[in-house]
Amino acid sequence: ADGPKRLDVASTFSTKNFLGAGAEHLSKELQTATGGAVSLRVHEPGDLVPAFEVFNSVSSGAIQAGWDWMGYWAGTVPITNLYGALPFGPSPEAFMSWMWSGEGTELLQTEYDKYGVKVLPCFISPQETGGWYNKEINSPEDFDGLSMRISGLGAKVLNRLGASTQLVPGGEIYLALERGRVDATEFSVPQVDAAMGFDEVAKYYYFPGWHQSASWFSLLINQAVWDEYSDERKAQFETACRSTLQWAMAEAPPEQVRTIHELEEKGVEVRRFPDEVLDALQQSWVEVRREEMENNPAFAKAYRSLMEHAGLIDEWYELQAMPPIIPLDEGDS
Amino acid sequence: MSRATLAPWRERGAAVCAALGRPLVGLGLVVGRISSWLLLLVMLAVLTTVLLNALGVNEIGRWDTKILLFGDALTINSITELQWHLFGILTLLGGTYALHHDTHVRVDLVYHRLSLQGRAIVDVIGHLLLLIPFCLLIAWLSKHFVTMSYISNEQSNYGGLTDRYLIKAMLPIGLVFLAVGALGQVFAKLAVILDPRSGASGSSVDEGATHG
Amino acid sequence: MAEFLSEYALALLMVVTLLAGIFSGYPVAFLLGGLGIVFAFIGDIPVPFLGTVGSRIFGGVIENWLMIAIPLFVFMGLMLERSGVAKRLLLTLQRLFGRTHGGLAVSVAILGVIMAASTGIIGASVVMLGLLALPVMMKQGYRAEMACGVIAASGTLGILIPPSIMLVLMGSILQISVGALFKAALLPGLLLGGLYIAYLLITARIRPDWAPLADMADVDPTPLPLALLRDLLGPFVLIFVVLGSIMAGIATPTEAAAIGALGSLLLALAMRSLDFATLREAVRETSRTSAMILFVVIGATCFSVVFKRLGGDYMIEELITGTGLGPYGLMLLIMGLIFVLGFFLEWIEISFVVLPLVAPVVEVLDFGYGLSGQGLLVWFAILVAINLQTSFLTPPFGYALFYLKGITEGQVSILTIYRSIIPFVLLQVTGLVLCMVFPALVLWLPGLMP
Ligand code: NA
Numbered sequence: 001a002d003g004p005k006r007l008d009v010a011s012t013f014s015t016k017n018f019l020g021a022g023a024e025h026l027s028k029e030l031q032t033a034t035g036g037a038v039s040l041r042v043h044e045p046g047d048l049v050p051a052f053e054v055f056n057s058v059s060s061g062a063i064q065a066g067w068d069w070m071g072y073w074a075g076t077v078p079i080t081n082l083y084g085a086l087p088f089g090p091s092p093e094a095f096m097s098w099m100w101s102g103e104g105t106e107l108l109q110t111e112y113d114k115y116g117v118k119v120l121p122c123f124i125s126p127q128e129t130g131g132w133y134n135k136e137i138n139s140p141e142d143f144d145g146l147s148m149r150i151s152g153l154g155a156k157v158l159n160r161l162g163a164s165t166q167l168v169p170g171g172e173i174y175l176a177l178e179r180g181r182v183d184a185t186e187f188s189v190p191q192v193d194a195a196m197g198f199d200e201v202a203k204y205y206y207f208p209g210w211h212q213s214a215s216w217f218s219l220l221i222n223q224a225v226w227d228e229y230s231d232e233r234k235a236q237f238e239t240a241c242r243s244t245l246q247w248a249m250a251e252a253p254p255e256q257v258r259t260i261h262e263l264e265e266k267g268v269e270v271r272r273f274p275d276e277v278l279d280a281l282q283q284s285w286v287e288v289r290r291e292e293m294e295n296n297p298a299f300a301k302a303y304r305s306l307m308e309h310a311g312l313i314d315e316w317y318e319l320q321a322m323p324p325i326i327p328l329d330e331g332d333s
Numbered sequence: 334m335s336r337a338t339l340a341p342w343r344e345r346g347a348a349v350c351a352a353l354g355r356p357l358v359g360l361g362l363v364v365g366r367i368s369s370w371l372l373l374l375v376m377l378a379v380l381t382t383v384l385l386n387a388l389g390v391n392e393i394g395r396w397d398t399k400i401l402l403f404g405d406a407l408t409i410n411s412i413t414e415l416q417w418h419l420f421g422i423l424t425l426l427g428g429t430y431a432l433h434h435d436t437h438v439r440v441d442l443v444y445h446r447l448s449l450q451g452r453a454i455v456d457v458i459g460h461l462l463l464l465i466p467f468c469l470l471i472a473w474l475s476k477h478f479v480t481m482s483y484i485s486n487e488q489s490n491y492g493g494l495t496d497r498y499l500i501k502a503m504l505p506i507g508l509v510f511l512a513v514g515a516l517g518q519v520f521a522k523l524a525v526i527l528d529p530r531s532g533a534s535g536s537s538v539d540e541g542a543t544h545g
Numbered sequence: 546m547a548e549f550l551s552e553y554a555l556a557l558l559m560v561v562t563l564l565a566g567i568f569s570g571y572p573v574a575f576l577l578g579g580l581g582i583v584f585a586f587i588g589d590i591p592v593p594f595l596g597t598v599g600s601r602i603f604g605g606v607i608e609n610w611l612m613i614a615i616p617l618f619v620f621m622g623l624m625l626e627r628s629g630v631a632k633r634l635l636l637t638l639q640r641l642f643g644r645t646h647g648g649l650a651v652s653v654a655i656l657g658v659i660m661a662a663s664t665g666i667i668g669a670s671v672v673m674l675g676l677l678a679l680p681v682m683m684k685q686g687y688r689a690e691m692a693c694g695v696i697a698a699s700g701t702l703g704i705l706i707p708p709s710i711m712l713v714l715m716g717s718i719l720q721i722s723v724g725a726l727f728k729a730a731l732l733p734g735l736l737l738g739g740l741y742i743a744y745l746l747i748t749a750r751i752r753p754d755w756a757p758l759a760d761m762a763d764v765d766p767t768p769l770p771l772a773l774l775r776d777l778l779g780p781f782v783l784i785f786v787v788l789g790s791i792m793a794g795i796a797t798p799t800e801a802a803a804i805g806a807l808g809s810l811l812l813a814l815a816m817r818s819l820d821f822a823t824l825r826e827a828v829r830e831t832s833r834t835s836a837m838i839l840f841v842v843i844g845a846t847c848f849s850v851v852f853k854r855l856g857g858d859y860m861i862e863e864l865i866t867g868t869g870l871g872p873y874g875l876m877l878l879i880m881g882l883i884f885v886l887g888f889f890l891e892w893i894e895i896s897f898v899v900l901p902l903v904a905p906v907v908e909v910l911d912f913g914y915g916l917s918g919q920g921l922l923v924w925f926a927i928l929v930a931i932n933l934q935t936s937f938l939t940p941p942f943g944y945a946l947f948y949l950k951g952i953t954e955g956q957v958s959i960l961t962i963y964r965s966i967i968p969f970v971l972l973q974v975t976g977l978v979l980c981m982v983f984p985a986l987v988l989w990l991p992g993l994m995p
């Protein structure tokens with residue numbers, strides 16, 4: 001028998017935003033690829049299981065499939081920190097190249113195999129932002145004593161600069177920021193942040209998102225369920241996945257900039273971290289990275305592989321580097 | 334049914350059931366009384382977090398060897414997570430404690446018109462058919478959830494507590510504990526069914542006059 | 546119709562069994578959980594699927610930091626009650642109203658609004674308010690229906706008046722600004738509080754025996770200003786510290802609950818009414834009472850996931866999308882459906898099932914107020930929120946009613962509580978209709994009026 005015709009998917013993001021909409025898009029692509037034979041039924045976060053329990057529930061077979069941001073599982077599979085939120089990591093294009101032409105997907109799957117989970121990387125979100133701040137960051141010293149909601153490796157980087165990084169549940173971030181219980185928060189891409197209303201409670205919107213250069217989202221499928229599908233179906237899943245990724249990469253960046261312009265109109269000040277600050281952050285990252293690689297061989301191996309691969313891409317683009325394009329002006333008709 | 338005289342087998346049966354139920358119910362009560370104090374620890378942990386945040390302190394201490402639950406550092410996030418760890422234990426064990434005190438809410442429209450035996454029958458059927466299967470099945474199915482946390486060495490993603498399997502294991506433990514408590518109640522209620530006089534003093538235990 | 550019934554027979558049977566089952570008097574929490582399991586077997590749901598229940602309990606209750614507010618507020622309520630602070634506070638507040646019948650009940654409604662501004666967890670505010678006020682009201686000879694009604698209704702305002710986890714969840718499902726929702730919910734919340742107070746004053750005037758005045762012998766002879774200073778100072782400082790710590794950004798609402806708990810402990814100490822035995826009893830009762838609340842949530846999460854798996858959500862989907870109604874017809878259908886679902890499902894599940902389904906439909910409707918986009922969705926969300934708040938109060942399956950019942954220790958029957966809530970449910974419906982007819986009530990504050 002062939003696998004389920006309608007796969008129940010527990011999403012970790014609302015399908016009303018861009019991140020969760022990826023799952024809906026994948027479902028459409030999958031229907032196209034399979035001639036309508038297979039589709040996804042995407043459940044809102046918490047509808048089947050709480051967002052943070054998706055990986056574990058797919059592994060146990062309690063649910064068939066999930067739609068996730070990979071970084072959520074860093075507590076369980078530390079290597080996912082690299083795929084979800086890698087500070088000072090390579091560009092989305094270089095990352096994608098590593099996933100499909102390098103070792104990226106294979107290394108991830110090896111880790112997931114221990115838990116009986118099949119992973120299909122299907123979606124990449126553009127680089128996140130540097131976060132919402134109610135305090136100006138003019139020098140690295142301004143991080144000292146700053147209280148910020150941020151998790152993962154980025155948090156470790158900030159800790160070294162004296163910031164107090166905190167865990168505030170999604171439901172209380174807005175209020176915590178409004179009342180000053182935290183001075184800053186990172187959340188997601190502008191499109192998603194804007195919907196959270198952070199522009200009403202924070203003054204500055206900082207760039208770049210140094211803590212997360214590209215973040216991967218995937219379709220998780222219980223291995224036993226996956227194995228029920230024929231090879232042809234499996235290939236169709238892959239096709240649908242790649243097509244969804246392409247859609248995400250095409251759709252996302254312009255939309256973010258449009259959103260940023262709208263936010264600016266509402267009075268948000270868009271800022272860039274000074275170079276001095278970015279240098280300090282990167283220095284701190286180097287130390288965190290060293291520690292992480294010492295403690296975690298799987299992470300070290302993947303990181304080396306990714307950097308080596310990204311190096312090739314960088315070299316290519318350096319060779320091909322062009323001067324900035326002269327924009328159109330009035331004279332052009 | 335006549336209440337004046339009872340067949341001797343019923344009296345004996347009631348005594349046996351009561352004797353079987355007593356230690357199980359007693360255990361739930363003792364544990365519940367002790368775990369109640371976790372409330373003050375929860376409060377203390379929250380207040381500590383507020384204080385540390387106000388002072389802008391993130392890391393309280395760091396050491397070299399990893400210790401259970403706390404890993405190698407104590408941060409504001411360790412304390413934040415400690416809050417819900419303690420809260421989880423308080424809640425799960427409190428469930429059994431509340432069972433023995435009959436605090437779990439009932440819609441007593443019909444129930445309060447029933448005789449002592451009638452009420453005992455409702456509870457015995459309910460515990461055997463609903464509560465005990467619920468507890469045991471969900472506890473059994475949580476096995477994967479705990480072992481996975483254990484083998485993956487799951488920990489906080491915010492630099493908080495390590496050994497997440499400890500609190501995850503509390504879920505099946507708490508549910509099995511509740512099932513044991515429910516079994517104790519079944520015996521206690523059977524004693525009432527067999528010999529209503531044995532229930533005159535109340536089969537749901539009270540801890541003296543201070544209650545209420 | 547017959548086809549509909551046969552397709553969703555199990556989901557419907559599950560609801561019917563639940564409604565019949567609660568009247569057996571078996572604890573609601575265990576009934577919910579147990580029926581989930583029983584129907585999973587009847588419906589032949591694969592056993593591993595029930596593994597979702599453990600995850601839901603862990604994520605929804607144990608790991609859910611916001612729930613910590615429950616034991617903390619329950620403890621605060623118990624401490625204030627045990628130390629006599631609550632009683633003196635309410636009696637002195639009542640003196641403020643002079644010889645007006647119903648003054649005590651109005652004080653409770655006002656306290657409810659204040660509680661609402663410091664938490665968004667219904668169990669916490671209903672139980673705390675009940676612990677504070679029910680003994681005093683009963684002792685003073687209030688009609689039980691009057692006392693229970695005002696406590697349950699005012700206690701549920703917490704989910705409407707910000708901060709509120711319900712509005713946060715709605716914001717995330719509908720992808721609208723939580724801030725706009727918070728602002729939008731404020732006036733409707735206060736409107737409902739105002740309706741309660743008006744009702745209480747009018748009823749007490751018509752039926753003074755329902756809301757008797759304190760016995761003259763009981764009224765203490767201290768001059769009012771002095772009594773106010775003595776009895777209100779402590780509690781007001783406490784309220785000020787709890788709300789103030791949220792406003793000043795020292796604490797999140799959950800953390801403020803701990804500050805309140807500590808404050809009540811210190812207040813009892815200052816009143817010289819705290820000894821070890823009192824503390825021990827308060828701690829023990831807190832543990833039992835909050836477990837009572839949280840196990841209802843635990844049982845409900847099991848019931849809901851199985852109900853949905855048995856096709857319950859398709860059933861609701863079919864009901865909503867299968868009609869060809871106009872804007873107001875559809876709105877009324879949705880409101881009616883939520884109202885009915887509120888009889889047996891928890892607000893979280895209703896939000897998950899209904900909101901994503903109806904949002905795209907409502908978004909493009911024209912209600913004739915010139916509403917569109919964000920404004921339209923915010924208005925709609927608040928109407929749903931008021932409706933969901935009502936679902937906590939509607940018999941037979943109203944969570945607020947259960948929580949209140951849970952702390953009465955058999956002094957008040959559930960039937961009394963059911964009767965008590967009827968006028969308040971009618972007031973809720975009035976409030977809902979007002980917000981429907983005058984969108985400005987909702988949209989003026991967030992500045993979303995077209
Ligand atoms: Na509230």
Ligand code: NA
Nearest residue numbers: 887888936942
């Ligand atoms: Na209801």
